[in-house]
Amino acid sequence: MEICGGQTHSIVRFGLEELLPKEISLVHGPGCPVCVTPVEILDEAMEIAARPGVVFCSFGDMLRVPGTDQDLFSVKSMGGDVRIVYSPMDALQVARENTEKEIVFFAVGFETTAPANAMAVYQAHREGLKNFSILVSHVLVPPAMEAILSSATNRVQGFLAAGHVCSIMGLDEYRPLALRYKVPIVVTGFEPVDILEGLLLCVKQLEAGRFAVENQYARVVRTEGNPPARHMITEVFEVVSRKWRGLGEISRSGLGLNPTYYAYDAEKKFGPFLPHAAHGQECISGEILTGVKKPRQCPAFGGKCTPEHPLGAPMVSGEGACAAYYRYQRG
Amino acid sequence: MIVRGEAMENEINLQCPVPIQGHDRIQMGHGGGGKLSQQLIESIFVPLFSNAALLARHDGAVFEAGGQRIAFSTDSYVVRPLFFPGGNIGDLAVNGTVNDLAMCGARPLALSAGFIIEEGFPMESLKKVAETMSAAASRVGVPIVTGDTKVVDKGKGDGLYINTAGIGIVECGFTVDPSRMREGDSVIVSGDLGRHGVAILAVREGLQFETVIQTDCQPLWGVVQSLLKAGLEIHCLRDLTRGGLTAALNETAQTSGLSIHVEEAKIPLREDVKGACEMLGLDPLGVANEGRFILFLPAHQAEKAMEIMRRDSAGAGATMIGRVGKERPGLVTIQSLVGVERILDMPSGEQLPRIC
Numbered sequence: 001m002e003i004c005g006g007q008t009h010s011i012v013r014f015g016l017e018e019l020l021p022k023e024i025s026l027v028h029g030p031g032c033p034v035c036v037t038p039v040e041i042l043d044e045a046m047e048i049a050a051r052p053g054v055v056f057c058s059f060g061d062m063l064r065v066p067g068t069d070q071d072l073f074s075v076k077s078m079g080g081d082v083r084i085v086y087s088p089m090d091a092l093q094v095a096r097e098n099t100e101k102e103i104v105f106f107a108v109g110f111e112t113t114a115p116a117n118a119m120a121v122y123q124a125h126r127e128g129l130k131n132f133s134i135l136v137s138h139v140l141v142p143p144a145m146e147a148i149l150s151s152a153t154n155r156v157q158g159f160l161a162a163g164h165v166c167s168i169m170g171l172d173e174y175r176p177l178a179l180r181y182k183v184p185i186v187v188t189g190f191e192p193v194d195i196l197e198g199l200l201l202c203v204k205q206l207e208a209g210r211f212a213v214e215n216q217y218a219r220v221v222r223t224e225g226n227p228p229a230r231h232m233i234t235e236v237f238e239v240v241s242r243k244w245r246g247l248g249e250i251s252r253s254g255l256g257l258n259p260t261y262y263a264y265d266a267e268k269k270f271g272p273f274l275p276h277a278a279h280g281q282e283c284i285s286g287e288i289l290t291g292v293k294k295p296r297q298c299p300a301f302g303g304k305c306t307p308e309h310p311l312g313a314p315m316v317s318g319e320g321a322c323a324a325y326y327r328y329q330r331g
Numbered sequence: 332m333i334v335r336g337e338a339m340e341n342e343i344n345l346q347c348p349v350p351i352q353g354h355d356r357i358q359m360g361h362g363g364g365g366k367l368s369q370q371l372i373e374s375i376f377v378p379l380f381s382n383a384a385l386l387a388r389h390d391g392a393v394f395e396a397g398g399q400r401i402a403f404s405t406d407s408y409v410v411r412p413l414f415f416p417g418g419n420i421g422d423l424a425v426n427g428t429v430n431d432l433a434m435c436g437a438r439p440l441a442l443s444a445g446f447i448i449e450e451g452f453p454m455e456s457l458k459k460v461a462e463t464m465s466a467a468a469s470r471v472g473v474p475i476v477t478g479d480t481k482v483v484d485k486g487k488g489d490g491l492y493i494n495t496a497g498i499g500i501v502e503c504g505f506t507v508d509p510s511r512m513r514e515g516d517s518v519i520v521s522g523d524l525g526r527h528g529v530a531i532l533a534v535r536e537g538l539q540f541e542t543v544i545q546t547d548c549q550p551l552w553g554v555v556q557s558l559l560k561a562g563l564e565i566h567c568l569r570d571l572t573r574g575g576l577t578a579a580l581n582e583t584a585q586t587s588g589l590s591i592h593v594e595e596a597k598i599p600l601r602e603d604v605k606g607a608c609e610m611l612g613l614d615p616l617g618v619a620n621e622g623r624f625i626l627f628l629p630a631h632q633a634e635k636a637m638e639i640m641r642r643d644s645a646g647a648g649a650t651m652i653g654r655v656g657k658e659r660p661g662l663v664t665i666q667s668l669v670g671v672e673r674i675l676d677m678p679s680g681e682q683l684p685r686i687c
Binding site: 012013014015016018019060061073074076077078086192 | 354356357358359360536611612667668669670671672673
């Protein structure tokens with residue numbers, strides 16, 4: 001399993017799977033903020049973004065991610081002030097320039113984006129900016145790996161750890177995992193050759209019956225990671241439990257602002273929120289894909305979920321199980 | 332300790348949530364030149380306006396009038412900022428329409444210009460834009476013969492929007508459009524890609540590179556005319572604007588019902604553009620250009636075509652990047668740098684808003 005969405009992107013973009021012997025299959029991991037940010041937080045984001053007087057700043061790729069029944073692009077088209085920024089520091093600048101407005105930054109992602117987001121909050125605190133807050137949905141890689149490894153249906157035999165995450169966090173927190181679950185973990189980069197080399201190192205370990213943490217991406221990742229960046233994370237954040245889309249709630253798997261910085265927590269500033277309407281959860285694609293259930297056993301099948309308005313991946317692609325059932329086996 | 336959520340009881344269920352498909356209001360992506368734009372046009376405009384010229388789905392319409400074949404095209408410009416490295420909205424407004432006509436094989440005959448100006452817009456800036464338009468028009472020898480001016484309340488526009496339309500005379504005995512593409516045709520691109528989009532974004536985001544990346548905005552009629560004069564059997568021309576190379580290839584593949592295969596290693600990209608795109612998370616093949624086009628013609632004429640193109644500054648970087656086939660009708664495939672083939676799908680919304 002490659003952990004990082006960036007690695008998945010490279011694998012698909014360069015078609016790397018086709019170069020591999022058929023004994024090796026790649027399972028795409030949880031390292032994509034778009035995939036794992038829970039629908040409840042997305043709904044909160046949209047509720048905040050729709051308020052008058054709020055400027056909601058986000059990385060561009062979060063704008064198309066659907067919440068229960070809309071996305072941030074829709075909020076924007078209805079008049080919400082939603083802006084794409086490339087750094088939390090840009091959002092901070094918006095806050096400095098618009099003191100009469102509330103600026104909220106959508107702080108999503110893994111250990112990679114956490115230091116910069118922490119820095120923005122730290123800076124706002126130092127400057128005494130009262131109109132800046134962040135909606136936090138930060139998650140951590142090792143607890144998710146542990147959730148996968150301890151799952152009854154786990155089929156992952158080796159990991160390509162996320163190079164950029166490790167450039168911050170270093171290698172040490174992966175060693176207990178490798179040891180406990182007897183699984184090779186290779187810190188890997190993002191170029192096609194990086195990924196192929198990471199796979200090779202993984203396979204060599206498996207063949208030798210070893211399970212160590214190795215570093216393929218040594219040109220970027222140091223064993224100790226980046227201590228000043230980690231210091232910034234611990235200054236501003238604390239480890240909390242988080243819900244992951246597709247994985248459920250995992251204890252101590254994410255970051256939230258620590259009490260010193262509660263004033264910058266958008267959830268506290270703008271909550272309480274409308275209760276989450278559960279109808280976004282109807283898709284049972286996980287069970288469909290593993291053959292546990294048939295499409296017709298899904299309550300949304302053919303009604304709320306059709307190829308024109310899919311609720312999940314199997315109804316989208318022409319080869320998807322639900323789409324095939326819908327086309328050939330309705331009635 | 333691990334607490335298992337509901338999803339964990341059965342199995343891990345990791346996959347990207349599906350983007351919302353049906354929109355009951357216009358989104359920025361509907362203007363991005365990708366799938367959303369296509370859906371909008373197909374669902375609202377095509378059924379209501381349906382006619383033969385429109386259904387050809389080309390950059391401009393071609394029809395007969397008084398024994399002449401006339402090309403007609405229009406385009407609106409909402410670029411932000413109005414002034415950017417290497418040009419301004421005025422260059423885009425003239426060259427954009429001139430290029431749409433050129434892609435029909437037509438010599439531009441006359442342009443119109445419509446200005447929607449926001450109250451309070453500096454007279455000096457308007458003059459500068461008009462001067463640019465005048466210079467761009469005389470460069471290709473096309474007069475701006477009619478126009479319109481409207482002013483909207485302060486805050487209801489964005490400084491300045493321009494619409495231009497143009498008519499031209501088709502200067503070849505055949506139709507240049509996707510229906511003429513044939514299996515075995517070569518695909519040639521006129522130069523390196525992505526400069527316009529990156530130039531705009533760099534200004535907008537305050538990004539600085541070692542050298543300033545300038546727009547590639549320029550007229551294409553000169554180089555197209557040379558190709559036609561040389562008697563080459565040009566099957567299709569398409570300028571690469573919003574949606575970049577990816578959108579242009581997908582549109583022509585879909586309209587022609589043929590497949591197009593390109594090789595990533597052959598697609599010309601400047602290192603600075605590539606670096607900027609990597610930093611911004613953009614695919615350079617989907618980034619906008621304003622002075623680039625692709626050309627489809629029989630393989631045995633490809634060398635000759637590139638030789639002619641390279642004599643003109645607008646075609647100096649001419650490169651053959653692929654070929655037309657019929658294995659996978661309507662699809663574009665790309666051979667990646669490591670030699671594996673994948674589908675190059677139409678961009679869905681837009682990578683960058685308000686680029687032209």
